[in-house]
Amino acid sequence: MLPLVGAQRIYLADCDDRGESPRTVEGKRSNLGFFIRWCQGQGLDYCHDIDLANLELYRSHIGHLVDRRRKKRLDIATQRNRLSAIKGFLRRLQYLRLIEHNPSEFFESPGIPRRIPRAILTEPEIELILDHVLLYGDRGIRDRAILETLYATGLRRMEVGRLTITDVDFATHVVQVNEGKGRKDRRVPIASRACHWIRRYLTDIRPQWSHEKTGPTLFLSTRGNPLTPGQLSRLGAKYIHRAGVNKPGACHVWRHSAATLMLENGAGLRQIQEMLGHASIATTQIYTHLSLGQLKAVYARTHPAARVDWDNT
The missing domain is CATH 1.10.150 (DNA polymerase; domain 1)
Known part of the structure; x- marks a missing residue:
């Protein structure tokens, strides 16, 4: 037995x-x-x-x-x-033939509704938050680099935390993501503005905090240690609050916002899937539900029933 x-x-x-x-x-x-x-x-x-x-x-x-x-x-x-x-x-x-019968063969797990993200940051809100970060000195420079990375790449929190100083290719504007979700590697474009802030952090801030035991991790705490997931979450959330943007979210809201804005500006689901590292495009399709403003504009322009404004008749 x-x-x-x-x-x-x-x-x-x-x-x-x-x-x-x-x-x-x-x-x-x-x-x-x-x-x-x-x-x-x-x-x-x-x-x-x-x-x-x-x-x-x-x-x-x-x-x-x-x-x-x-x-x-x-x-x-x-x-x-x-x-x-x-x-x-x-x-x-x-x-593995360790048991003869599988008692869960006819056991059904509960279905799970696919949730639409609660909040998406608009482009003006993102710029407001990013500008606000610079009020906080050396930490602000590091935190600006982190938020720019989250926004520019759509990386997950754990993926940003695992980046090393050699994962960002400043010449080609590409980030190498090693062992992302599901242990899958991928290469993701990164905007030149994000590269600028990462380079500034690497030049002006990281050398002050690193010590002999500091490894190659890109983003460090003031003590020269890799940032924990909890620290990254708090960082991602606090600047939204401090900038006066009344929306919930932390690191993941930057990912959701990047994907939604790309979709609204004409990116295809397949490209967004590749960037976000989704195993299935079904996961990426959630973002088609988020572009309500774009949908309403298309609806007003194309649907016959929307051509007459009954509110003003």
């Missing part, structure tokens, strides 16, 4: 051997840990103890859990992630 804890260890090692990113493996470890602890509380210690009825009970259990930070029930996306981790775990155990 194979204990659940032992099966988890084998499965995670297998995921690592197959080249899954450390972040993905850690996410699976966490989600499976929740499940295994629940199973142990139910007296289910071995793989053969798990059946479809148990899985349905666990679905009900997590459906009533409350996120301590948000003081709300777990959202559908979190529930789906936890249940999908179990399905992948059991499916792989069967493939």
